[in-house]
Structures are given as structure tokens and as C-alpha cells.
Amino acid sequence: MHWPLFLVSVLLLFTIGYDFFFTVISINGAGSISSRLSALISTVFLKMNYALKTRRVLKYSGVSIILSLIIWWIGGLWLGFYLLILSDELSVVTASTGTAADMSDKFYYSGYILSTMGNGDFVPGSSRWQIVIAIFSFSGFIFITTAMTYLISVSSAVIHKRSLALFITDMTVLDEDEDRMNCLYENEADLRSMINRHNQNHLAYPVVHYFFSMDKKASFSFGLWELNEVIVLIQNNHAHRPHKLKPLIQAIDSYLNTMSEAFIPRVQRDNETEGVNSGELRKEQLHNLLKSDGWNLTQNEIT
Structure with a gap:
């Protein structure tokens, strides 16, 4: 187990989870990272508006911020999960041979598992990792469906x-x-x-x-x-x-x-x-x- 990598992944996952659920579910504003990211992108569009002297560029502000937030949440969850399984060499193995998956295979598997339980070409390396991967598969489903609900609420507002x-x-x-x-x-x-x-x-x-x-x-x-x-x-x-x-x-x-x-x-x-x-x-x-x-x-x- 590579403990520094493990701690970084846990910290990233905790940060992503808190920012996501505070923004989407708390109904008390946005998380600190989401609010700063939104303000930064908005500032860029407003400066473009003043520089180009046309409000046409502002029509892309809201949708750009929403897409950036989704990339931050889903991409951050993917990266955090990838770093987590990367911290243990035998966290994921090839189903046919039982050999440890390499870095690129783990990156592919960590993204795949966020929306499904995988396609069978790679499997958890131990019973402990079976539980962890099952939790992350369920977490990915929760993130994606909750984000879609959030988008509908924002559109209505x-x-x-x-x-x-x-x-x-x-x-x-x-x-x-x-x-x-x-x-x-x-x-x-x-x-x-x-x-x-x-x-x-x-x-x-x-x-x-x-x-x-x-x-x-x-x-x-x-x-x-x-x-x-x-x-x-x-x-x-x-x-x-x-x-x-x-x-x-x-x-x-x-x-x-x-x-x-x-x-x-x-x-x-x-x-x-x-x-x-x-x-x-x-x-x-x-x-x-x-x-x-x-x-x-x-x-x-x-x-």
C-alpha cells in the first residue's frame, strides 16, 4: 500500500463529496470550490463582454459554469478513485490471468466503474476491494443522478x-x-x-x-x-x-x-x-x- 497516495486520494474524495453535496443538496448556496470556480468563469465572460462591447458572449456564461462544475465533480471523483486503487498494486486484477492491472487499465476501470459494475475484463483483487469498488459504483450512480436533478432545478430557477x-x-x-x-x-x-x-x-x-x-x-x-x-x-x-x-x-x-x-x-x-x-x-x-x-x-x- 502506497500510503501517501492513499491519503491524497481520500482527501480529494472527501473534498469532492463535501463540495458536491453542499452545493446540490444543502439548499444553502454553493461549496467553496464550486463558488470560486463559478465566480472565476463569470469574471472571464464579463471581461470579454466589456472588451468586445457585446453581450452575446454572456449567453455562454451559465452553461460554461454548469459544464465546468460537472467536470469538476465527476472528473474529481474519477481521479480520486483512480488514485485510491493506484495506491494498492493488487487492488484490480485481470479477470482471465489474475495479474495486477497496469496504470492505464486502472484508469479505464476507475472511470468505467463509476456508472456500472464493470464489464468483467477486470475484477477487484480481494474481498476488501470488492466492497470498496461496490461502494464507488453506487457513489457514481448517486453523483450522476443527483447532478442531473440539480441541472433540472437550476433550469427551472x-x-x-x-x-x-x-x-x-x-x-x-x-x-x-x-x-x-x-x-x-x-x-x-x-x-x-x-x-x-x-x-x-x-x-x-x-x-x-x-x-x-x-x-x-x-x-x-x-x-x-x-x-x-x-x-x-x-x-x-x-x-x-x-x-x-x-x-x-x-x-x-x-x-x-x-x-x-x-x-x-x-x-x-x-x-x-x-x-x-x-x-x-x-x-x-x-x-x-x-x-x-x-x-x-x-x-x-x-x-
């Missing part, structure tokens, strides 16, 4: 995000301020429910943030900016009752607080901002959200 953006656009597209304010009052409950749901989706699947929209109409961050403008109109209009929008404002602030945990700079009150009201702080957070979504606009240019 992305669709909800875009539906929410279009729902907001349908309200803010009205020409008259009075019409937009009345429309917001009529749809406040549904809108609040959808924002809260998106907030929870974002907490469970942070990768949703990296699925960027190509135009403003389908962009939730841009729609939220426009929605806040309507809220400000109502708050400054004494003929309306702005207190009825407090639940909606609370939902928006809750979402922005969620985003401040990882995706946008947190806006804090200090000596310079102590006199700034919550509306101005919210506006600054929304502007930061626009930048994190790849919209390279100043507050004066946002229309």
Missing part, C-alpha cells in the same frame, strides 16, 4: 428569473406614470411572491446569477431598477398610499441583501452615508447589481 423580468417589463413599459403606478398596485402581491421565490432560488442555486440576459427586457436586474423607479414615484406622490408597498419593498431589500453576501458590494452606513435614506442606499445596491449583471452603465445613462 433560470426560467422563473426570466419570467419575472418579463413580468416587471410588462408593467414598466406603460407610457403614463399613473398607469404604471396603478398597474404596480394591482400586481403587488403576485410580484412580491415571485421576487421572494427568486430570492430563495438564488439562495439554493447561486449559479442562477450567472445566466445573463441578452437584452434589457429579459434582464431581472434592469427590471428591478425600473421597478424601483415606479416605487419612488409612488412614494413622492401624496395622492397614493405608499405604505401598501412596504411588503414589496421588503422583498426587494431582502433579495438585495442576499446578493450582497457574494455578488455585489455591500452598501453600509458610515459617517458619510448616515444621512442618506434607505431609498438612496437601495438605488446604489441596484446600480451595483446592474454592474454585476454585465451592464456597463452609469446611473445617469440608465433609462
